[in-house]
Amino acid sequence: MELPVLGEISLLNAGIVGCTLLVALLLHLSMNAGGSSAGTRMDDGAFESLLNDEVDADSNGGWDDDGEVEIQKTTLADARADSARLEVAQKLMAAKAQEAAEAKAAKAKAAGQQQVPQKVQAGPYRIGDRVVLQNLQSATDLNGRHGTIADTWDGSAASQQRYPVDLDLYDPRKGGAVAVQVSNLTKEADIPAEFEEGRAPVSNGVLSEEHGRAVSFLHSTMRQSVVKSLLTRAGGTDDDKRQKQISGNDPKQVAQFCWTFWKTPNGKGVYPSLVQYLTRDILVTNRLEDLEKQLNPASPRGAYKLIRDATTDRRAVASWDQRISGEFWIMGGNAQGTIVVPACNSRAVYCVAGLKLPLAVQIMQQTKVPRPPKFNLTLLPWYGRLVHDPFLSTTAPDGGRIEVATPQKTQELMRAVQIATAEKRVVYRLRQAEVEGGSACRGIPFVPFQELNQASAPDEPPAPKEQGPATEEERGLIDDVAMYEAHPLQPPGPSGHPPPLAAWNFIRKGASEEDNPDHALLVVAANGQQIDAFQCQGNDPTAAEILKKMLGIAAKGVGGRAETMGKRPSVVGVDCRETVERLQFLLKDTKDIRVVLIQVTRKPRGADGQPVEPKRNDLEVE
Secondary structure (H helix, E strand, O other): OOOOOHHHOHHHOHHHHHHHHHHHHHOOOEEEOOOOOOOOOOOOOOOOOOOOOOOOOOOOOOEOOOOEEOOOOOOHHHHHHHHHHHHHHHHHHHHHHHHHHHHHHHHHHHHOOOOOOOOOOOOOOOOOOEEEEOOOOOOHHHOOOEEEEOOOOOOOOHHHOEEEEEEOOOOOOOOOEEEEEHHHEEEOOOOOHHHHHOOOOEEOOEEOHHHHHHHHHHHHHHHHHHHHHHHHOOOOOHHHHHHHOOOOOOHHHHHHHHHHOOOOOOOOOHHHHHHHHHHHHHHHHOOHHHHHHHHOOOOOOOHHHHHHHHOOOOOOHHHOOOOEEEEEEEEEEEOOEEEEEEOOOOOOOEEEOEOOOOHHHHHHHHHOOOOOEEEEEEEEEEOOEEEEOOEEEEOOOOOOOOEEOOHHHHHHHHHHHHHHHHOOOOEOOOHHHOOOOOOOOOOOOOOOHHHHHHHHOOOOOOOOOOOOOOOHHHHHHHHHHHHOEEOOOOOOOOOOOOOHHHEEEEEEOOOOOOOOOOOEEEEEEOOOOEEEEEEOOOOOOOHHHHHHHHHHHHHHOHHHOHHHOOEEOOEEEEOOHHHHHHHHHHOOOOOOOEEEEOOOOOOOEOOOOOEOOOOOOOEEEO
């Protein structure tokens, strides 16, 4: 694929460049959401450090009937007025943040806020240490990835001890939580002093005006160039055909196009064209003085230098192929930015600097949601900070609603943020773009949000496989199951997982007659605790045998405990496919019960028939 050089398109027209600059300077949030959830301000503390609704963001945009942001054209006078309003808003935000922090501290003291437990740490690394993965044999694509030690090691044999690591860069379909042997980790290098000194300034969660305008200008220029490319390109190559399928009028598709074709194997793509335009071609038809005056009317001299330098600086645009894209919960903010948590790994926490206002403030003012919302985000390195692509979209596959965390999920997310903050695991920058020897691995291929959102959307359970009619014995057992109360899936336990007794797993001691001559089955709770054991007529249990045992346990209570008497599981797991299919058919009309097939990894047996320990991989996905 070859994109046209940006200098060849109409963006070079001075009038259009002026309009582009103003849009970049004044519009820092582009959303593609078809509606907003009605609700009040959050009352559970997740947004306590943010502005109240009455603070005017003056965002120069609003939802139109099509669900896209309406771009308001402005003049330079408007820009100066907007700058003055921004200064007032930032002062108000600082006062509100202080007030909220004091109120939160008082509330926590009165309620006796749960403290983060102190963990006994052994081994060469501590929680929060920065590491790089190396010499992996089973997952070579992860070699060179940077991450954070997320917990203590697992306590297994010394030669196999693993540390839980949260990777900075990850495939959102798989998540970034892995367990890595000590021998496959090395300490991350320190960031050079000159890079620390050159870190982008942040105040009240927002980049300085100079840096915020620069990031916005870069994104606006990139979008304009891609739109022009899509509207004018002609040709017959496969890349041409793929590009023609993308509408230049759809901001979501344009944003995704930028990252999909950021760099291509033939050395071309969006990034090389952007570099050529911003470092050379734009100055052919535009006076530098005019560009700088539009970028920074108050102090124009040298304003364009940051744009030109950033395009080839590995701390900024040159490392935008190493980005973090996926679904994120938008949490509260602090002085450094907005706290966001990946939907695929709630243990990991990132802090994103705003471009004009904090990201959470902008989203809250647009949506008025009562609890943390979930959005598609792309996080990018920028001079020692993480910034976000100004284009945002909702995660619902239909794009017409905003997903909001349940009260239980909100508590889980807030607890994750509290622990990550106390353990100093919050990621504020992509250090691999700054340390010596960093950026050794390529970035993650961009996953289209449509694919990601569709994969994460809750699916309707498939219709059970058709079976013969229930026997008289089975009908009686089904009626009995309906009479028992189900152990609830909510509220979650301390780890955020469902209560252990909500799921009972029926597991054979062996998958064959040879391995299980006694036809023994174990009944195990979701946390691995054995509830009971029994024998079946054959090695594969029948649906009736499973139901009888389940009802017997429910009648007596788990372990004879009174509080569990008369309660059955909400989820039944069985390791035999035929039995699962029969149970699903029999219980399809019974409320609050689901039957699932579980996969059991059994230890292989040696020549003597005894189980042997399998060889472990050097990396495990958590």
